[in-house]
Amino acid sequence: MAKILVIDDERAIRNTLKEILEFEKHEVDLAEDGAAGLELFGQRHYDIVLCDIKMPKQDGIEVLGLLNEQSPDVPVVMISGHGNIDTAVDAIKKGAFDFIEKPLDLNRLLVTIRNATDKQQLVQETKQLKRRVNKALNIVGESAAIGKVKDIIERVAPTEARVLITGPNGTGKELVAHGLHQQSTRAALPFVEVNCAAIPSELIESELFGHEKGAFTSAIKQRKGKFEQADGGTLFLDEIGDMSLSAQAKVLRALQENKITRVGSDKDINVNVRVIAATNKNLLHEIEQGNFREDLYHRLSVIIINVPPLSERLDDIPALVDHFNSLICADYGTQPKQFSPKAIEALQKLPWTGNVRELRNVVERLIILGGKEVTPADVKAYASANF
Secondary structure (H helix, E strand, C coil), X not given: CCEEEEECCCHHHHHHHHHHHHHCCCEEEEECCHHHHHHHHHHCCCCEEEEECCXXXXXXXXXXXXHHHHCCCCCEEEEECCCCHXXXXXXXXXXXXXXXXXXXCHHHHXXXXXXXXXHHHHHHHHHHHHHHHHHHCCCCCCCHHHHHHHHHHHHHCCCCCCEEEECCCCCCHHHHHHHHHHCCCCCCCCEEEEEHHXXXXXXXXXXXXXXXXXXXXXXXXXXXXXXXXXXXXXXXEECHHHCCHHHHHHHHHHHHHCEEECECCCCEEECCCEEEEEECCCHHHHHHCCCCCHHHHHHHCCEEEECCCHHHCHHHHHHXXXXXXXXXXXXXXXXXXXXXXXXXXXXXXXXXXXXXXHHHHHHHHHHHHCCCEECHHHHHHHCCCCC
């Protein structure tokens, strides 16, 4: 059932639409002109608006613009007895969801209402998912160690400086990369992530730079690489310390010239990408061992952000537990568990060699296996993976 606002200066049309739509179990409000419609629209939430084009006092196209200014996500269907192709095209260009001519075709009207309702549901679901994703990607904590990281992100993100993120596994280096992207001028453009450690060395160049059809045995069609997919946005090279030397040379060229070449091609492709890299390795040591190019290191490390291990930010554990508790229970469709203060203290005394990632796993385990209130006894019983 949808809440629908009908704006039309013809009483017979308004009443007919109300009768039809209420028979289909929709809730309907009526307005005799644009001013009355805008007033109702400002007072209540509507899922769909049906608006006539030719009305006294205020033209329907003008009303459409004002409706879109107030709530651009609400579908507006324009209706008119004086319509033509130009009128319909003009309405769609100015943000109308659809255009229906009078006399109204009942089946066409109901199909349009259903499509508009489906669109509205998708818009709301997408917003909810984005809110959940953004919450999951938040850097949680107010300790001095994590506060320093947040401060650097805030200062560096609006620039085009390349950033190298260092720190042990499980500390949340990918969250720092997301934070840099979301606070940058590229936030509305793609964020593309590549885990260099998870891709075999013989495939990393194809993954990064793409390939032409027939470039190698399994290349059955042309494929864009991650650099092209991230064009205009941010490319996050996670675990770059595991990248092969040949791929490092091509990445260096891409950073120097803003150009890449697909595998199997000799044609240069211009790319505009901000590169953020991360590693759990000591790259200076890798350079000494001959495993990493020094010139690439200096290209990547304009700014270095070191993410501290959890053992250096134990004060953040209460906030992290609350954060993970909320996220995990939302996924399970249950109310968040209660963690007693003593249970939190017990968690703060653990070594956390797996850092924040390990803490999340432990919180999930305690939510599943612990009592109604998680106690120190639950922590002692289930915090270890070998319980």
